[in-house]
Amino acid sequence: xxxxxxxxxxxxxxxxxxxxxxxxxxxxxxxxxxxxxxxxxxxxxxxxxxxxxxxxxxxxxxxxxxxxxxxxxxxxxxxxxxxxxxxxxxxxxxxxxxxxxxxxxxxxxxxxxxxxxxxxxxxxxxxxxxxxxxxxxxxxxxxxxxxxxxxxxxxxxxxxxxxxxxxxxxxxxxxxxxxxxxxxxxxxxxxxxxxxxxxxxxxxxxxxxxxxxxxxxxxxxxxxxxxxxxxxxxxxxxxxxxxxxxxxxxxxxxxxxxxxxxxxxxxxxxxxxxxxxxxxxxxxxxxxxxxxxxxxxxxxxxxxxxxxxxxxxxxxxxxxxxxxxxxxxxxxxxxxxxxxxxxxxxxxxxxxxxxxxxxxxxxxxxxxxxxxxxxxxxxxxxxxxxxxxxxxxxxxxxxxxxxxxxxxxxxxxxxxxxxxxxxxxxxxxxxxxxxxxxxxxxxxxxxxxxxxxxxxxxxxxxxxxxxxxxxxxxxx
Numbered sequence: 001x002x003x004x005x006x007x008x009x010x011x012x013x014x015x016x017x018x019x020x021x022x023x024x025x026x027x028x029x030x031x032x033x034x035x036x037x038x039x040x041x042x043x044x045x046x047x048x049x050x051x052x053x054x055x056x057x058x059x060x061x062x063x064x065x066x067x068x069x070x071x072x073x074x075x076x077x078x079x080x081x082x083x084x085x086x087x088x089x090x091x092x093x094x095x096x097x098x099x100x101x102x103x104x105x106x107x108x109x110x111x112x113x114x115x116x117x118x119x120x121x122x123x124x125x126x127x128x129x130x131x132x133x134x135x136x137x138x139x140x141x142x143x144x145x146x147x148x149x150x151x152x153x154x155x156x157x158x159x160x161x162x163x164x165x166x167x168x169x170x171x172x173x174x175x176x177x178x179x180x181x182x183x184x185x186x187x188x189x190x191x192x193x194x195x196x197x198x199x200x201x202x203x204x205x206x207x208x209x210x211x212x213x214x215x216x217x218x219x220x221x222x223x224x225x226x227x228x229x230x231x232x233x234x235x236x237x238x239x240x241x242x243x244x245x246x247x248x249x250x251x252x253x254x255x256x257x258x259x260x261x262x263x264x265x266x267x268x269x270x271x272x273x274x275x276x277x278x279x280x281x282x283x284x285x286x287x288x289x290x291x292x293x294x295x296x297x298x299x300x301x302x303x304x305x306x307x308x309x310x311x312x313x314x315x316x317x318x319x320x321x322x323x324x325x326x327x328x329x330x331x332x333x334x335x336x337x338x339x340x341x342x343x344x345x346x347x348x349x350x351x352x353x354x355x356x357x358x359x360x361x362x363x364x365x366x367x368x369x370x371x372x373x374x375x376x377x378x379x380x381x382x383x384x385x386x387x388x389x390x391x392x393x394x395x396x397x398x399x400x401x402x403x404x405x406x407x408x409x410x411x412x413x414x415x416x417x418x419x420x421x422x423x424x425x426x427x428x429x430x431x432x433x434x435x436x437x438x439x440x441x442x443x444x445x446x447x448x449x450x451x452x453x454x455x456x457x458x459x460x461x462x463x464x465x466x467x468x469x470x471x472x473x474x475x476x
Contacts, residue, residue, distance in 0.1 A: 007021060009319060011078060011312075012335035014475065016227040021220035021281030022238035026091040026390055027160035028216030028309065030112060030244050032167030035252050036275045036295045037115065037367075038213055041286070042253075042467045043097060044269035046206035048190065049197040051254040057210035060245030061217060064382055066410045067389035068106060068218045072234040074396070076224030076474040078337075079316030080309070081385050082334035086469025089390025092454050094469045095322050097384045099450035100198030100377035102313040105216075108378075109306040110351040111370040114297020117141050118363035121294040134363050138352055141300050142345070149307045150342050152334050155306055160301045167294030168248060174279045175255030181282055193256040208424045211417060212371070213249060216298030217242040219305055222312040228448030272361055303348070321464040322457070350411045360435055369439045372425060376443030377450075379422040386414040421422035 042050045050143040068084070077083040081101050086094020117137035124130040124137075148156055179187055182415045190196050197203035224230045260268040271277050275295075279288040315337035316329025331338045356366040387410045394402065426440050458465050 009330060010335060011225045011315070011330060011337070011473075013225060014228045015152075016157065016223055016233070017209070018162060018227075018233040018236050020154060021223050021227050021233050022240050023157040023161035023239055024305050024308060025217050025220040025241035027157075027301040027306035028162045028219040029241065029453035030172060030216075030298045031164065031245060031248055032212040032291070032294045033112070033115065033119075033298035033302065035171060035249070035256075036119075036291070036298075037271075037372070038209055038444065039253055039256060040269055040271055040274050042206045042209050043164060043257075043274075044263050044430045045202045045209065046197045046419040046433060047265035047269075048257045048260075049192070049194065050206060050210075050249045050257060050268075051191045051205060052194065052197070053203060053206035054060055054210045054213070054246070054249040054253055055192070056204075056207045057214060057417070058249065060207075060211060061214040061242050061246065062408045063413035064418065065217060065238060067386050067414055068221065069137075069235045069238055070389065070393065070406070071288055071385075072135070072221055072224065073231055074475065075472050076227070076230035076234060077469075077472050078222055078225045078312040078318060078457060079320075079469065079471075080221035080224070080313060081218070081381055082316060083469045083472070084136060084392075085381070085384045085388045086408075088315065088392035090385065091465050092160065092458050093384060093469035095454045095465070096450050097343045097381045098313055098317050098322065098468075099453065101381040101466055102310055102379070104314070104374040104377035104447055105306050105310045106347050107312065107351060107370050108374045109303045109344055110356070111367045111374070112306065112351055113141055113145065113303040113348060114138060114363050115367045116296050118293065119299060119323075120296035123289075123296055127289050127292065135295075135352075135357055137354075141303070142349060142352070144300070145307065145348075146345050147306060149311075149345070150331065150334065150338055151337060152335055153223070153308065154254065156304050161304060163294070163297045163301050167291075167298050168244075168296050170287060170290045171252050171275065172248070174275065174283055175252045178255040178259040178282045180401060182280065183258030184426070184437060185256075185262060187258055188262055190262045191254050196262065204420070205424065207417075208421045210249070211421050213241065214245055215375070216302070216305070216309075217245060219309050222316075223310050230474050266319065272323050287368065297348065307344045308339055310344045311337045314340035314343065316471070317468075320469070321461070322468055347419045367434065369436050372436065373446075375425055376440065377446055379418050380447060382418045383415055383422070386418065388409040391415075401460070 046053055070083040082098030118134040120137040121132050121134040124132050145179035218238055220234050227233045252311050275291050276288040279291050315329040317323045318325055326339045329339050393407045
């Protein structure tokens with residue numbers, strides 16, 4: 001076991017339970033927001049077979065999750081994927097993974113907070129008569145984010161868990177009632193029939209969209225140094241999060257398909273407030289009120305989880321010399337990585353004010369723009385960690401025997417779905433409208449800059465690069 005020295009630079013060890021770790025992962029998944037925002041877009045691609053798309057995407061996520069979980073059973077670190085890549089491949093590639101992963105989620109905080117503010121303004125306008133624009137709501141949520149994220153990490157995780165459970169419960173209630181009432185024309189398994197999809201190509205475009213709904217399930221990994229018994233708690237939290245997300249997405253979208261009617265998927269695709277429509281129709285307006293507020297809360301807790309993840313990734317990289325050492329400073333009382341937290345909040349503020357608030361953007365366009373930018377770096381990181389799994393576990397056998405399925409085929413499955421999603425994110429650039437056309441190029445520019453910085457560090461400070469990924473909170 002290796003740890004940092006000195007009180008400044010230490011996170012608070014052993015204070016988080018498996019429930020806290022699970023909360024970090026499930027919050028970043030933003031399950032209520034995911035269904036409310038993405039299901040209609042998925043229906044526009046594949047019609048009634050949206051749940052099939054989520055099922056396929058979920059299986060791909062389990063492949064990726066298997067690789068990450070095996071790493072978390074071997075080592076615990078605030079660096080998460082940055083550390084796994086450094087150990088599985090080499091320190092320089094680990095730096096690139098941390099650069100892309102930390103950068104992706106650093107900007108990701110802003111777009112989930114913006115969209116959360118957008119839904120909060122809709123909630124106030126529709127249900128209270130209070131007319132607050134989304135930008136005013138953004139400032140309110142940002143202030144709350146700033147206060148909570150600097151405090152004891154347990155305040156964050158427990159708030160995340162409570163709000164996530166409320167949102168998921170509200171949408172599950174809607175789904176159960178829809179199925180109990182038989183939906184529009186009877187309960188059917190046709191939404192899982194591939195022949196009902198618009199086409200195989202459009203089905204897999206929907207899979208790409210659905211897979212992005214699973215991004216962040218591994219977020220608990222960065223709490224490895226703060227969790228009690230991390231080599232057991234973190235793997236359990238991540239596995240539970242991805243399974244819960246898979247079951248939730250498939251079940252709720254199946255119910256929504258039944259609710260509209262298998263033959264009426266066009267109505268679903270054209271309804272920007274599908275969950276409100278179905279909740280009001282099958283349960284009552286009161287449930288749509290709860291769901292609207294839960295969707296806004298889902299964006300907020302995703303932003304909070306994003307700050308936790310980004311700050312700890314920056315903390316680990318700063319501690320090992322990949323970034324300025326100030327990122328390794330921790331709050332003297334709360335032991336939170338306050339420099340990384342402050343950096344994340346400043347980035348969120350600047351992006352919200354300078355981009356999202358611009359007339360050419362607005363919350364929806366900004367969400368798509370920045371989600372596209374961030375997804376590129378995160379997907380490349382996922383591919384790198386899957387490749388790391390192939391290399392690392394071929395050298396460090398579990399139980400002594402090489403397992404072709406776990407050691408090779410499962411990581412290849414993760415690489416395949418991440419690679420396909422990345423390709424589809426980049427390939428249809430001409431179909432985007434301005435300013436979204438710039439998003440893929442911005443993501444690729446961040447990748448190129450990371451490669452350049454990694455090469456520069458390797459050339460000028462090779463002894464420092466050799467330490468990347470070396471510090472663990474616990475190891476097997």
